[in-house]
Amino acid sequence: xxxxxxxxxxxxxxxxxxxxxxxxxxxxxxxxxxxxxxxxxxxxxxxxxxxxxxxxxxxxxxxxxxxxxxxxxxxxxxxxxxxxxxxxxxxxxxxxxxxxxxxxxxxxxxxxxxxxxxxxxxxxxxxxxxxxxxxxxxxxxxxxxxxxxxxxxxxxxxxxxxxxxxxxxxxxxxxxxxxxxxxxxxxxxxxxxxxxxxxxxxxxxxxxxxxxxxxxxxxxxxx
Amino acid sequence: xxxxxxxxxxxxxxxxxxxxxxxxxxxxxxxxxxxxxxxxxxxxxxxxxxxxxxxxxxxxxxxxxxxxxxxxxxxxxxxxxxxxxxxxxxxxxxxxxxxxxxxxxxxxxxxxxxxxxxxxxxxxxxxxxxxxxxxxxxxxxxxxxxxxxxxxxxxxxxxxxxxxxxxxxxxxxxxxxxxxxxxxxxxxxxxxxxxxxxxxxxxxxxxxxxxxxxxx
Numbered sequence: 001x002x003x004x005x006x007x008x009x010x011x012x013x014x015x016x017x018x019x020x021x022x023x024x025x026x027x028x029x030x031x032x033x034x035x036x037x038x039x040x041x042x043x044x045x046x047x048x049x050x051x052x053x054x055x056x057x058x059x060x061x062x063x064x065x066x067x068x069x070x071x072x073x074x075x076x077x078x079x080x081x082x083x084x085x086x087x088x089x090x091x092x093x094x095x096x097x098x099x100x101x102x103x104x105x106x107x108x109x110x111x112x113x114x115x116x117x118x119x120x121x122x123x124x125x126x127x128x129x130x131x132x133x134x135x136x137x138x139x140x141x142x143x144x145x146x147x148x149x150x151x152x153x154x155x156x157x158x159x160x161x162x163x164x165x166x167x168x169x170x171x172x173x174x175x176x177x178x179x180x181x182x183x184x185x186x187x188x189x190x191x192x193x194x195x196x197x198x199x200x201x202x203x204x205x206x207x208x209x210x211x212x213x214x215x216x217x218x219x220x221x222x223x
Numbered sequence: 224x225x226x227x228x229x230x231x232x233x234x235x236x237x238x239x240x241x242x243x244x245x246x247x248x249x250x251x252x253x254x255x256x257x258x259x260x261x262x263x264x265x266x267x268x269x270x271x272x273x274x275x276x277x278x279x280x281x282x283x284x285x286x287x288x289x290x291x292x293x294x295x296x297x298x299x300x301x302x303x304x305x306x307x308x309x310x311x312x313x314x315x316x317x318x319x320x321x322x323x324x325x326x327x328x329x330x331x332x333x334x335x336x337x338x339x340x341x342x343x344x345x346x347x348x349x350x351x352x353x354x355x356x357x358x359x360x361x362x363x364x365x366x367x368x369x370x371x372x373x374x375x376x377x378x379x380x381x382x383x384x385x386x387x388x389x390x391x392x393x394x395x396x397x398x399x400x401x402x403x404x405x406x407x408x409x410x411x412x413x414x415x416x417x418x419x420x421x422x423x424x425x426x427x428x429x430x431x432x433x434x435x436x437x438x439x
Contacts, residue, residue: 006331010317010324017319017358078313084293085309086332218293 003088004096011100014073025066025105026112032058033116051120052130052181058116059109059134060170063141066105068162070097070149071214080214094210098146106138130181133192137177140199143206144169150210153217172198243268245290245383245414250299252282252289258297259285265432267416269381272409272427275418277434283418284312286434287385290416305414306382310389314371318360322351322370325359326377335377345376349400364392372401375408384408386417402426 015022036054037047074080083093113134117127148166176195183189245267252260259282267273275283288294290301291309316325326345330337346355349369354362359370368391375384384405390398405415406427416432417423 003332003334006328009331010320010328013324013328014317014319073317076313077317078311078315079317081288081291081293081309081311081313082315082329083332085291085307086329087334088332 003086004092007083007088007093007096008100008103011097012103015100015104021066022104022108025062026108028065029058029062029109029112030116032061033120037120048121051117051122052126053178054120055113055116055122055130055134056137056174056178056181059113059138060141060174062109063105063138064145064148064163064166064170066101067145067149067166068152070101070146071153075153080218084215084218090211090214091207094146094150094214095207097210098142098206101145102139102142106142110134110138126182129183129187129189129192132187133177133180133195136192136195136199137173140173140195140202141170143199143202144173147206147209147213150213150217153214244304244381245416246302247290248300250286250289250301251297252285252294253297254282254285254294260289260434262299263434264299267383267414269412269414270409272405272415272424272429273417274420274423274429274431275416275434276420276431278436281434281436283434284387287311287387287416287418290383291385303383306379307385308375308378308382309385309387310371310375311387312391314367315374316359316367316370319358321357322346322355322359322362325370326355326374329374330377333378335379341377345373348376348404349373349397365394365397368392369397372404375404380408380411381413383414383416386415386419388419389417390419390423 033054036050040046040050071080074083080090084090088096110131113131114127117130122130144166147169148162151165152162173195176191176198180189180191180195183191243266245265247263247265250260250263250265251258259280263286265273275286277283285294287309288311289296290303291307293309315329316322320328323342323346327337327342330342335341343352346352349372351366351369351373354366355370359367362370368389372386372389378384386405389401393401402424405417405424409415409424409427415424415429423429
């Protein structure tokens, strides 16, 4: 496991050096949430049920927006060549990337969420299901983003292609996530279990898909 | 530990033929629709230094990347009995963190020694200690190259070094140090295959492997 944690440590060190990116992402999250009530108007009966969905859409956009260049820097630096020859291998590398990206994007978002929930006047008893669902949902979205970033890296078409590929795949996470967040049957609802199932599927598949995409991208377009 | 390491070329852990540690047999490599390397055979043994020469586009980088397992072989096979260390056009260093942290991270993902002394020895092998604690992005091309090559000192003594234009960006004094490093590695029983010009490590009388390029 040592090489795996070494990769996470390296990514976190690099993320710390580029920590202004984290600020940009958080501000993006807050701005999307703040824009919704402005567009919909000051009508409490319309706005109240929209709180949870708005947080989910903002989280989805904020998490996926940070993904376009996830592997690009490592490819340009030649780090990917070193990874491919190392004990780590591309699959574990992709998983390590997902973990470090979640720690630097998903986790701060989750910490911001109570503040946003307060801003949107979401009742206190809704917070635990919202936070638990968002915890699993953000990890699932991160894994999806890793797949998208790896595919975009191979295709060399960047962000636009990634959004087209990944946003439709995020639909199950969004549906089960919003339902689980609004459940009135406590934290462990059937929707949360389905959300967990989608996450488990992504956890198993994402590293394999990302590794193949990175490998193929190299053969088709490399030096 | 490896989930998915599809190396298309067969890289056996034990050499099939007598004692050639690196054995390339009838290798052909396609890039796009072009057959860049055709029926290439090459053997190398402990202590061998080999210069890979040829015009631009002859497939020098392609050959090195194929041996490193980064490109699939269209035909033929490659077997290498020792660890492979690859230094490509790019240095494999992140600009955001220091040279020292880059080297330590590289040693860790490869499972090499990461003690303070091992890193220090590696850094001083190419006189990089003076700038090892600066973020790599402020370093010059040559300084980054020196860090990338200093990294080699962390690898096991018997490893095969694949060097792609190792002198690129190096001044004359640094090139001479590079020659020394390469010769020491060969004396210690390591192998070097370098895409470079012929006066590379001249004192060790390297062998040469010439790629003629596309014959039309």
